[in-house]
Amino acid sequence: MDSSSGVPFYRQVIQQIEQAILTGMLEPGDRLPTIRSLAIDLKINPNTIAKAYNELEIRGIVTTQVGSGTFVSDRRPDSAESERKKRLEELVGRFVAEMAAMGMDRKATLELVREFKED
Amino acid sequence: MDSSSGVPFYRQVIQQIEQAILTGMLEPGDRLPTIRSLAIDLKINPNTIAKAYNELEIRGIVTTQVGSGTFVSDRRPDSAESERKKRLEELVGRFVAEMAAMGMDRKATLELVREFKED
Amino acid sequence: MDSSSGVPFYRQVIQQIEQAILTGMLEPGDRLPTIRSLAIDLKINPNTIAKAYNELEIRGIVTTQVGSGTFVSDRRPDSAESERKKRLEELVGRFVAEMAAMGMDRKATLELVREFKED
Amino acid sequence: MDSSSGVPFYRQVIQQIEQAILTGMLEPGDRLPTIRSLAIDLKINPNTIAKAYNELEIRGIVTTQVGSGTFVSDRRPDSAESERKKRLEELVGRFVAEMAAMGMDRKATLELVREFKED
DNA sequence: GTGGTCTAGACCACC
DNA sequence: GTGGTCTAGACCACG
Numbered sequence: 001m002d003s004s005s006g007v008p009f010y011r012q013v014i015q016q017i018e019q020a021i022l023t024g025m026l027e028p029g030d031r032l033p034t035i036r037s038l039a040i041d042l043k044i045n046p047n048t049i050a051k052a053y054n055e056l057e058i059r060g061i062v063t064t065q066v067g068s069g070t071f072v073s074d075r076r077p078d079s080a081e082s083e084r085k086k087r088l089e090e091l092v093g094r095f096v097a098e099m100a101a102m103g104m105d106r107k108a109t110l111e112l113v114r115e116f117k118e119d
Numbered sequence: 120m121d122s123s124s125g126v127p128f129y130r131q132v133i134q135q136i137e138q139a140i141l142t143g144m145l146e147p148g149d150r151l152p153t154i155r156s157l158a159i160d161l162k163i164n165p166n167t168i169a170k171a172y173n174e175l176e177i178r179g180i181v182t183t184q185v186g187s188g189t190f191v192s193d194r195r196p197d198s199a200e201s202e203r204k205k206r207l208e209e210l211v212g213r214f215v216a217e218m219a220a221m222g223m224d225r226k227a228t229l230e231l232v233r234e235f236k237e238d
Numbered sequence: 239m240d241s242s243s244g245v246p247f248y249r250q251v252i253q254q255i256e257q258a259i260l261t262g263m264l265e266p267g268d269r270l271p272t273i274r275s276l277a278i279d280l281k282i283n284p285n286t287i288a289k290a291y292n293e294l295e296i297r298g299i300v301t302t303q304v305g306s307g308t309f310v311s312d313r314r315p316d317s318a319e320s321e322r323k324k325r326l327e328e329l330v331g332r333f334v335a336e337m338a339a340m341g342m343d344r345k346a347t348l349e350l351v352r353e354f355k356e357d
Numbered sequence: 358m359d360s361s362s363g364v365p366f367y368r369q370v371i372q373q374i375e376q377a378i379l380t381g382m383l384e385p386g387d388r389l390p391t392i393r394s395l396a397i398d399l400k401i402n403p404n405t406i407a408k409a410y411n412e413l414e415i416r417g418i419v420t421t422q423v424g425s426g427t428f429v430s431d432r433r434p435d436s437a438e439s440e441r442k443k444r445l446e447e448l449v450g451r452f453v454a455e456m457a458a459m460g461m462d463r464k465a466t467l468e469l470v471r472e473f474k475e476d
Numbered sequence: 477g478t479g480g481t482c483t484a485g486a487c488c489a490c491c
Numbered sequence: 492g493t494g495g496t497c498t499a500g501a502c503c504a505c506g
Contacts, residue, residue, distance in 0.1 A: 008480080008481060008482085009481080009482075010481080010482090022221070022222070023222075034492080034493065034494085035493080035494065036492085036493085036494095044482080044483090045482060045483050045484075046484095046494095047482075047483075047484080048481085048482065048483085050494075050495080051481090051482095053494085054495090055296060058293055058296045058297065059296065064493095064494065064495090065490090065491090065493085065494085066489070066490055066491085066493065066494045066495070067489075067490035067491040067492080067493050067494070068490085068491060068492095068493065068494090069493065069494080070493090070494075084221070087221065088218075088221055088223070088231065089235075091214070091217055091218065091221070092231050092232055092235045093235060095210070095214040095232070096232065096235055098210055099207075099210065100138065100141075101134045101137055101138055101141075102203070102206065102207060102210070103141050104207070106232070106233070109232060110229060110232055110233060112207060112211050113211055113214070113215065113225070113228060113229055113232060114225070114229060116208075116211045116212060116215055127504070127505070128505080128506085129504095129505080129506095163506080164305075164505085164506040165506090166505085166506055167505075167506060170505085170506095246495080246496060246497085247496080247497075248496080248497090253451065253454060256454045256455070256457065256458045257454055259457070259458070260453075260454060260457035260458070272477080272478065272479085273478080273479065274477085274478085274479095282497080282498090283497060283498050283499075284479095284498095285497075285498070285499080286496085286497065286498085288479075288480080289496090289497090291479085292480090297458075299458060302478095302479065302480090303478085303479085303505090303506090304478065304479045304480065304504070304505055304506085305477085305478045305479070305504075305505035305506040306477095306478065306479090306505085306506060307478065307479080308478090308479080322459070325459065326456075326459055326461070326469060327473075329452070329455055329456065329459070330456075330469050330470055330473045331473060333448070333452045333470070334470065334473050336448055337445075337448065339372060339373065339376055340376070340441070340444065340445060340448070341376065341379060341380060342445070344470070344471070347470060348467060348470055348471060350445060350449050351449055351452070351453065351463070351466060351467055351470060352463070352467060354446075354449045354450060354453055365489070365490065366490080366491090367489095367490080401491085402490090402491050404490090404491065405490080405491070408490090477505105477506090478504100478505075478506075479503105479504090479505085480502100480503080480504080480505100481501100481502085481503080481504105482500105482501085482502085482503105483499100483500085483501085483502105484498100484499085484500090485497105485498085485499090486496100486497085486498085487495100487496085487497085487498105488494105488495080488496080488497105489493100489494090489495080489496105490492105490493075490494085490495100491492085491493075
């Protein structure tokens with residue numbers, strides 16, 4: 001959890017779970033950590049996890065069995081390709097705009113991306 | 120104004136003005152639109168514009184002359200170089216991570232940035 | 239609010255709003271009651287209303303402008319056509335099954351749907 | 358068992374048994390499946406079946422003979438007509454509302470119900 | 477004054 | 492022990 005990013009905790013949780021599903025770390029049918037255990041792990045309030053799980057359920061990404069847990073839903077992200085492209089487009093677009101706002105043109109931006117080293 | 124992006128209006132205003140200065144559309148000494156006229160233009164609350172102008176003034180990018188308006192200041196918006204670098208680093212880092220999360224490696228990411236076309 | 243029905247308050251709120259949109263009492267662009275005013279009206283906790291509004295937003299039925307209110311969204315269910323069809327199929331399927339479980343065959347079911355009068 | 362409907366399993370079991378009695382599939386004096394066999398059949402926890410049978414007994418719909426099984430009692434399940442109508446009304450109402458929320462008017466809804474084919 | 481986020485805690489239904 | 496519902500209250504960002 002990154003409390004300084006301004007991104008709400010529950011949204012960070014959602015992203016991480018979507019991430020895990022995308023990368024195959026979580027597969028359809030897999031059980032998510034219980035609300036309480038994850039809350040303890042992340043050191044945040046259980047209700048915050050519950051809110052994240054709830055949104056994932058409304059969006060059809062997971063399903064909930066009261067009394068037994070929360071599971072990755074079978075429905076695959078079939079919206080898939082088009083949705084994925086849309087999201088990539090959006091990601092790149094926002095990045096280019098932010099870099100431009102910092103005074104970096106496309107060439108300079110490319111240079112920075114190329115040379116970026118992960119910690 | 121993009122009300123669906125989650126970026127606060129006042130921050131969008133700030134970015135657009137910085138952008139305009141960077142591109143030369145606004146030059147040192149130029150007068151910015153009045154708070155009220157801009158508010159009407161953008162169809163948002165005048166307080167929101169005021170907040171943006173205020174933050175721009177704090178950062179030394181514009182100066183306010185009570186009674187006559189708000190002007191682009193002479194000082195270039197060079198918020199200390201180190202700070203700037205830090206922010207760029209952060210921007211690029213987050214972007215690279217998000218793209219990786221979508222399954223794009225550095226090469227694919229560069230390709231997308233290179234080919235991105237603004238609307 | 240019917241506290242004896244077993245249906246959670248927030249779900250009752252959702253249904254009533256969907257209902258109001260259905261009947262045209264609420265139209266795209268209309269502003270919903272504020273969370274707090276509705277909470278007072280219905281004599282329940284504001285957070286409960288917020289939960290209902292939140293779910294409506296996730297489902298794309300309303301949109302929220304922090305600071306100014308919650309509005310009936312104009313976007314129609316743009317969720318990709320295939321996704322939409324799937325959901326409709328699911329909705330109808332479950333309904334037909336439930337009616338069958340109550341001993342109603344297709345003909346009787348159609349009759350009931352045809353004659354249903356909104357409150 | 359429909360785990361996505363939100364209706365508790367034990368209540369679904371109750372409904373199905375009431376249903377079976379209503380339609381004559383089960384008659385007074387008939388023996389219900391044992392708790393364990395039904396649990397295996399439906400792939401749910403035996404406690405859940407037990408809870409359903411228990412509630413049916415409280416309501417006088419079945420009687421239990423320890424050591425020999427659970428039997429349909431003589432009293433007919435006539436909580437009957439008014440309750441039944443209320444439930445049907447509710448079922449249809451919610452369905453119509455959900456379809457409306459998906460942008461389907463009454464006519465389109467009827468069409469979908471008419472043409473729905475079970476798997 | 478608008479909604480958003482987070483915490484905390486109580487009580488319930490289900491397995 | 493699982494998640495669900497509801498209340499309460501604090502603090503924040505936005506208009």
